[in-house]
Structures are given as structure tokens and as C-alpha cells.
Amino acid sequence: MSKFTKLDLNSVTTNNRINVFNCILEGNKINRAVIAKKVGLSIPAVMSITEDLIEKGIIYAVGKGESSGGKRPEMLAVVPDRFFFIGVDVGRTSIRVVVMNNCRDIVYKVSKATESVEPDELIAQITEMTMSCISESKLPHDRVVGIGVAMPGLIERDTGRVLFSPNFGWNNISLQDELKRRLPFNVLVENANRALVIGEIKNMQPNPTSCIIGVNLAYGIGSAIVLPNGLYYGASGTSGEIGHIIVENHGSYCSCGNYGCIESIASGEAIARQARIAIANKIQTTIVEKCEGDFKKLEAKMVFDAAKEGDHLAESIVKKAADYIGKGLAIAINMLDPEQIILCGGLTLNGDFFIDMIKKAVSKYQMRYAGGNVKIVVGKSGHYATAIGGAWIVVNNIDFLSNN
Ligand SMILES: [Zn+2]
Missing domain, CATH: 1.10.10.10 (Winged helix-like DNA-binding domain superfamily/Winged helix DNA-binding domain)
Structure with missing residues (x-):
């Protein structure tokens, strides 16, 4: 221990x-x-x-x-390199691990494809990647303060138990305890959106004065709310589920079990799925060439690339996604009047045109005069942002300055 x-x-x-x-x-x-x-x-x-x-x-x-x-x-x-904090981003398509030192420099990072979403196999992969990252970067064990694991889904705050992770099909998995049994370090499990937003805020600006909302637009869609004294969890710890606001009655099935959620239309996975269905229905599109006719290879990025080149189908899918994301953000602005909304995650790496569409949709849907001071910006930490946030979860929760 x-x-x-x-x-x-x-x-x-x-x-x-x-x-x-x-x-x-x-x-x-x-x-x-x-x-x-x-x-x-x-x-x-x-x-x-x-x-x-x-x-x-x-x-x-x-x-x-x-x-x-x-x-x-x-x-x-x-003293540089006196302590190290490890962050793990457990993504549906890849797992990323970073090592951050006590000067907040990233001294090592690695990414591998997610081999399986079966709990036992995924826990084994996280353990293996973390241990090999420590040995490859030659970290002395007594300087590793802990491991912050960013996991999508509802996480029980005190125990790090995954209550429900729709994208992984997990219910009630003691992820934190299982990792603690396998790793000789402190392990903290936090919701991936919260980790991401903490990482971005540390990177971009010191502290919110009222409220900052970070929105993760990726394989799924989630958000985190940060107040001046830290993350806002809510009474049951489930705050931030912006992706599961229902915007279409009788809409598509969502991994959470409902129908017509923002995530079921505007997430990376949903964008790719809509393209697949349209192609199956023989709609003309250049996306077919981009995935070389293989549906399994079809990713959201190909839809964005085709939209940029003026492909009609791709444009309509992307525009609809931006519109529903904008609707969700407008709801958040009307409710919370934040000072800043930080858009992060893989979908934001597809260019300004998507961000501009989202901003237009926000102004269409938000109440007149509401959120007059809100700035919508894009995160800067790139693909490793969530893993870096995982390392920050350790910095913020483990007392490394006293106990040694
Ligand atoms: Zn949902």
C-alpha cells in the first residue's frame, strides 16, 4: 500500500x-x-x-x-521529479497513460487500443499498461503518489465504484478496489468528463470565479461543472449528464436505455452510425471512399472530412449534431449562467466549422439576455487531456507534501 x-x-x-x-x-x-x-x-x-x-x-x-x-x-x-502522478484515460477505443511530475511536466505518455470492454480483461489491461509505464519510464515506486483513473459513466464518489457505464455496458463494478488489489499505489477512479475538465482548467486558467462547464464531445457526450471551490458533484453525484438530455421524442436508442438523447444523435459514435445507415440505404456520399467501402472502418472523422469537402450527407449529419449540442449548451446556459464553456474531446479536433455551427445553435436556442457573459472556447490539451486530468485528480486528492 x-x-x-x-x-x-x-x-x-x-x-x-x-x-x-x-x-x-x-x-x-x-x-x-x-x-x-x-x-x-x-x-x-x-x-x-x-x-x-x-x-x-x-x-x-x-x-x-x-x-x-x-x-x-x-x-x-x-525539486523536479521528486513526485510522480499517473493518469489513465480509459476510453472505448483507446487507453492512454501519462506520467506527470511535481513540476506539472508530462514526462511520459503512451496509448494503446482498448482490447476488450469485459471488466476483467479491461482491468488487466489497465494494470499492465500502468506497470509497464512505470518500469519503462524508470520511476522509483516510492515517488509515485498515485494513479488517477478517468472512467466514463456514473462513478460512486467515495468508493470509485462504476455504478453504470453505458458505453462499456458496465453495472456495479468495483473498479477502484480491483485496481488497488493489483497495483501497489493509491488508486482513485473519477468520472472521465470531470477528469478531462479539471485537466483543461489547470492548463488554461487558474480558477473559475463563478462557474465553468466543460463539455466532452467524443465517443460519448458528457460534461463537468466546476465552481470556485472545485468540482460540483450534485446531491447524488450524477451532475453533468448533458449528453442524456432528451431532445427528440421517439428518437434513436441511446446506450443509457432512453431514446432521443443528445448523445444518441451527436456523439462520435452516433455520427458514424448515421453515416452507416445512410450508406446502407444507398444514399450517395464520398464517405464510402474514405472508409474504402468497409463499414467497420467508418469513423466520425471521415464524416467530418467529407462535410468539409461539401458532401451533402456528411454536412447534414454534422449540422444536426451541432444543432443538438447547441441546444444542450443553451439549456445549461439558461440554468447555470456560466462564465465559460470549454468544449473538449475528439470531435472538437475536426476544425472551426463545427465549433462555429455549435455557437450559432447556442445563440438560436438560449434565452434572450441569459448568459450574457459566457465565453465558449475550445480546450487545448489534445488527445491526452483526460489522462492528464486523471493525474490532476491525484494531485488534488492525495497529501504528497506531508506523508513521507
Ligand atoms: Zn442517453
């Missing part, structure tokens, strides 16, 4: 230590008086914390800074 324990965010001491550490990390060569000013602590309090962090080998003195009249102050910096 790992020596690192869960973070107690109610502890003032813990929070002070985190603030001082983050200040040194951001400052990169900073003296104690400046730290005290920035974090709002007395100089003796900062002295005590920094002495402790130096003793633990987490920060070090890098020499003397410029004098502001008296003695030249000692400058502090964070």
Missing part, C-alpha cells in the same frame, strides 16, 4: 503547505518574504513550512537573490 494518504482539505496546516508549495512552483526561485506576502501568511509560518519541505527534499535553496536593503534573501525552488 502507498505511504501517501488522502488529503484533508479542511486542515488549515495542509492548505497552507499546499499554497506555499504552489507559490514556489509558480515563482521558480522565490524568497520567503515574497511567499509570505503572496499566500497571506506570516514570515515565521512560511519559515516553518519551507524548512519542513526542504528537510523532505521537496524544495531546495537555489542561492541568494537581490538585496532590497538588508541581507540578500535565500531563493527557493521545487
Whole structure:
């Protein structure tokens, strides 16, 4: 079992230590008086914390800074590669693993096709990929703080149990416990959309002042809501299921068991499925050439590429998807009036034309004057965003500054 324990965010001491550490990390060569000013602590309090962090080998003195009249102050910096955080993105088509160090640099990443969605086999693949990533990147085990696993579906917050994952066909699987039994580290399982959005927010800007919604447009569609004090889970922990808002009565079957959800029309999987059905119905389209006549190879990206080239069928599928996504976002804006909506996930990598269509649909459906300050932006972390978010789940929940 790992020596690192869960973070107690109610502890003032813990929070002070985190603030001082983050200040040194951001400052990169900073003296104690400046730290005290920035974090709002007395100089003796900062002295005590920094002495402790130096003793633990987490920060070090890098020499003397410029004098502001008296003695030249000692400058502090964070020891790179003192700790490592591992993030795992369990996707329907691929599994991605990243290693992030305590300076927030990604020092290793790997991606492999998802071999099976059967729980036992998938758990074995996650275990194998994580362990080989640790050995290939030569990480000392005692510096690995933990593993944050981003899993699509409803996750029980305290136990990391997968209550329901429509895209994997999972019900009630103790994913966190099973991984803990196999891996000699802390393991935390979090909903993939929440991990993704945390990763994007850490990458893009420091903190929301009111509310930020991140929307994952990928194989499925989900979202996460972030408030100034962190993720908003809701009373039952199921917040953010924007993909399962029903927009079409008697619409297509959705993996959640309902019909006509946004996800059943606008997800990557749904976009590919609609193209397959249209081709089977002999509708003329250049998508056939892109998948070389093989339906199994047909992916959403081919539909987007064809739409960009002016293919009528592809255009109509993409336009409908954008319209329904826009409708979902308008509902979210009317309800929550967020300051920012971050669009992330594979579908956003298909070009500005899709994002522009979504924005147009939002303005069509949102209530007049509602959400006047909302900015709709696209995430920047690319294909590894969710895995990076998994690593951040470990940073945010495990007390690596105290326990060693
Ligand atoms: Zn649904």
C-alpha cells in the first residue's frame, strides 16, 4: 500500500503547505518574504513550512537573490521529479497513460487500443499498461503518489465504484478496489468528463470565479461543472449528464436505455452510425471512399472530412449534431449562467466549422439576455487531456507534501 494518504482539505496546516508549495512552483526561485506576502501568511509560518519541505527534499535553496536593503534573501525552488502522478484515460477505443511530475511536466505518455470492454480483461489491461509505464519510464515506486483513473459513466464518489457505464455496458463494478488489489499505489477512479475538465482548467486558467462547464464531445457526450471551490458533484453525484438530455421524442436508442438523447444523435459514435445507415440505404456520399467501402472502418472523422469537402450527407449529419449540442449548451446556459464553456474531446479536433455551427445553435436556442457573459472556447490539451486530468485528480486528492 502507498505511504501517501488522502488529503484533508479542511486542515488549515495542509492548505497552507499546499499554497506555499504552489507559490514556489509558480515563482521558480522565490524568497520567503515574497511567499509570505503572496499566500497571506506570516514570515515565521512560511519559515516553518519551507524548512519542513526542504528537510523532505521537496524544495531546495537555489542561492541568494537581490538585496532590497538588508541581507540578500535565500531563493527557493521545487525539486523536479521528486513526485510522480499517473493518469489513465480509459476510453472505448483507446487507453492512454501519462506520467506527470511535481513540476506539472508530462514526462511520459503512451496509448494503446482498448482490447476488450469485459471488466476483467479491461482491468488487466489497465494494470499492465500502468506497470509497464512505470518500469519503462524508470520511476522509483516510492515517488509515485498515485494513479488517477478517468472512467466514463456514473462513478460512486467515495468508493470509485462504476455504478453504470453505458458505453462499456458496465453495472456495479468495483473498479477502484480491483485496481488497488493489483497495483501497489493509491488508486482513485473519477468520472472521465470531470477528469478531462479539471485537466483543461489547470492548463488554461487558474480558477473559475463563478462557474465553468466543460463539455466532452467524443465517443460519448458528457460534461463537468466546476465552481470556485472545485468540482460540483450534485446531491447524488450524477451532475453533468448533458449528453442524456432528451431532445427528440421517439428518437434513436441511446446506450443509457432512453431514446432521443443528445448523445444518441451527436456523439462520435452516433455520427458514424448515421453515416452507416445512410450508406446502407444507398444514399450517395464520398464517405464510402474514405472508409474504402468497409463499414467497420467508418469513423466520425471521415464524416467530418467529407462535410468539409461539401458532401451533402456528411454536412447534414454534422449540422444536426451541432444543432443538438447547441441546444444542450443553451439549456445549461439558461440554468447555470456560466462564465465559460470549454468544449473538449475528439470531435472538437475536426476544425472551426463545427465549433462555429455549435455557437450559432447556442445563440438560436438560449434565452434572450441569459448568459450574457459566457465565453465558449475550445480546450487545448489534445488527445491526452483526460489522462492528464486523471493525474490532476491525484494531485488534488492525495497529501504528497506531508506523508513521507
Ligand atoms: Zn442517453
